Amino acid sequence: MTNNQLRTVVQAMPKAELHIHIEGSLEPELIFALAERNGVQLTYPSVEALRQAYAFKDLQSFLDIYYAGASVLLKEQDFYDMTAAYLKKAAADNVRHTEIFFDPQTHTARGVPMETVVNGIYKACQDSPVSATLILCFLRHLSEEDALETLEQALPFRDKFIGVGLDSSEVGHPPEKFARVFARCRDLGLHLVAHAGEEGPPAYIQSALDVLKVERIDHGVRILEDRALTERVAREGIALTVCPLSNTKLRVFDQMQDHNLVQLLDAGLVATVNSDDPAYFGGYMNDNFLAVFDSLPLGLSHAQRLARNSFVAAFLPAEQKQAFLDEVDAYFAALPV
Ligand code: HPA
Numbered sequence: 001m002t003n004n005q006l007r008t009v010v011q012a013m014p015k016a017e018l019h020i021h022i023e024g025s026l027e028p029e030l031i032f033a034l035a036e037r038n039g040v041q042l043t044y045p046s047v048e049a050l051r052q053a054y055a056f057k058d059l060q061s062f063l064d065i066y067y068a069g070a071s072v073l074l075k076e077q078d079f080y081d082m083t084a085a086y087l088k089k090a091a092a093d094n095v096r097h098t099e100i101f102f103d104p105q106t107h108t109a110r111g112v113p114m115e116t117v118v119n120g121i122y123k124a125c126q127d128s129p130v131s132a133t134l135i136l137c138f139l140r141h142l143s144e145e146d147a148l149e150t151l152e153q154a155l156p157f158r159d160k161f162i163g164v165g166l167d168s169s170e171v172g173h174p175p176e177k178f179a180r181v182f183a184r185c186r187d188l189g190l191h192l193v194a195h196a197g198e199e200g201p202p203a204y205i206q207s208a209l210d211v212l213k214v215e216r217i218d219h220g221v222r223i224l225e226d227r228a229l230t231e232r233v234a235r236e237g238i239a240l241t242v243c244p245l246s247n248t249k250l251r252v253f254d255q256m257q258d259h260n261l262v263q264l265l266d267a268g269l270v271a272t273v274n275s276d277d278p279a280y281f282g283g284y285m286n287d288n289f290l291a292v293f294d295s296l297p298l299g300l301s302h303a304q305r306l307a308r309n310s311f312v313a314a315f316l317p318a319e320q321k322q323a324f325l326d327e328v329d330a331y332f333a334a335l336p337v
């Protein structure tokens with residue numbers, strides 16, 4: 001199989017996305033359109049000037065711009081339009097199922113009601129041909145009290161999200177800071193995930209597992225620094241939602257050739273490929289897949305494994321999960337040899 005054929009296979013294969021912040025799918029053009037619609041003043045004079053500011057040196061330098069971009073979201077229709085635009089891109093990349101993160105505190109802190117946020121995003125999911133569910137993320141740079149209050153505000157919409165996560169500035173905000181709110185979410189039957197081991201140390205991955213009891217780790221690429229932890233996470237089948245373009249844009253790795261995705265897979269980990277914040281990091285799902293397949297020693301068997309991992313790690317009912325896995329296997333079985 002030629003390189004071009006492999007690229008085509010990877011683009012067309014059925015896949016699930018498990019790490020996408022919906023606010024990170026807000027393209028500069030939509031930021032400007034919503035700013036105009038809502039009478040919000042932006043500090044950048046043009047779409048081009050805003051896009052040029054997307055040169056990040058680390059996670060925090062990105063987050064500052066990401067929160068500024070989200071300030072144009074005020075009405076339910078704004079959240080709907082943002083989500084519908086993402087789902088259209090996902091469908092074009094043959095994403096069959098997506099589990100979408102949203103950051104309510106970014107909006108409720110500006111006076112936007114919880115119901116505006118949840119309903120706008122949720123309605124767009126219902127109107128899409130892509131299977132889509134929602135994961136509410138707590139901002140870890142804020143207090144646990146703030147997270148608990150946010151959970152209370154979200155409970156009237158309990159049927160509209162399947163789980164909770166933890167995102168924003170990692171270093172200095174270890175998972176154990178959120179032990180109580182995650183315990184409460186666990187009692188509520190919510191799925192649990194957390195960003196850990198993106199910029200933070202492997203110890204954060206360990207406490208996300210042992211204290212928060214998360215079922216997946218978002219990013220987790222620093223896990224290979226701890227061999228015992230790597231072996232444990234592989235043995236327990238806990239998935240890592242890896243985001244290659246995010247990792248190079250935020251300088252977790254200097255260049256894609258340095259990315260450790262192959263080592264993660266070789267260690268027996270359930271690694272997946274995801275876009276994180278596609279409007280900010282240079283691309284959606286297939287851009288991420290093509291970036292790693294172009295830069296790393298990955299072949300057809302890796303493509304099938306990554307497609308399978310994405311559904312294996314998804315929070316889907318067993319029957320639906322198996323149907324997607326069968327679809328992946330049928331897709332690869334039908335390829336010409
Ligand atoms: O990659 C990320 N890490 C932490 N917080 C985030 N919020 C959006 N994207 C990210």
Ligand SMILES: [Zn+2]
Pocket residue numbers: 019021167195218276
């Ligand atoms: Zn993320």
